Amino acid sequence: MADPKIVPQAAHMLDYFASFCGIELQDLNREECVLAVQLRPEHMNLYGFVHGGMINTIMDNAGGILAAFAHGEQRPVVTGCADAHFLRPVCGARMKCVATMVKAGRSMARVQLGVYDENDKLCCVGLNEYVYTDNR
Numbered sequence: 001m002a003d004p005k006i007v008p009q010a011a012h013m014l015d016y017f018a019s020f021c022g023i024e025l026q027d028l029n030r031e032e033c034v035l036a037v038q039l040r041p042e043h044m045n046l047y048g049f050v051h052g053g054m055i056n057t058i059m060d061n062a063g064g065i066l067a068a069f070a071h072g073e074q075r076p077v078v079t080g081c082a083d084a085h086f087l088r089p090v091c092g093a094r095m096k097c098v099a100t101m102v103k104a105g106r107s108m109a110r111v112q113l114g115v116y117d118e119n120d121k122l123c124c125v126g127l128n129e130y131v132y133t134d135n136r
Contacts, residue, residue: 018061021054021057023133024098034068036096046128049089055115056084062099063111067130069102077130080108083127092118 014023014035021043027034029036038045045051060079071110095117102110108131115124 023058030070031101032061033099035062039093039095055124058097061114062097063113063128064130066099066101066111069110070101070109076133080131081129084124086124088110088123090123092115094118
């Protein structure tokens, strides 16, 4: 369930590139962030599947937003490590990414990611690390 305290703050968290790609915030709380995108022709590779760069974009944004709000208030983060394992092509008209918090520490956060097609088939998994840049 969305956290009413942090969702309004997170509305601005999608960077210009993610917004340009049409990525939208669907749900956010301290343990999970869900982003989704209505797919367009420019999101596809030469074979008609979603381009790997688009998949990595939605994963990195979902993980970064979750890490930023893991402690309840927004903290600045940068990606320290991104790891994606592609299981099957993403097909269809819509794609979503579910980011789940593994551990949020004082200086970094580790986030598990799953990308699903419009039929909720798991297409890609990842484990990203985000580094807090505010030195708390």
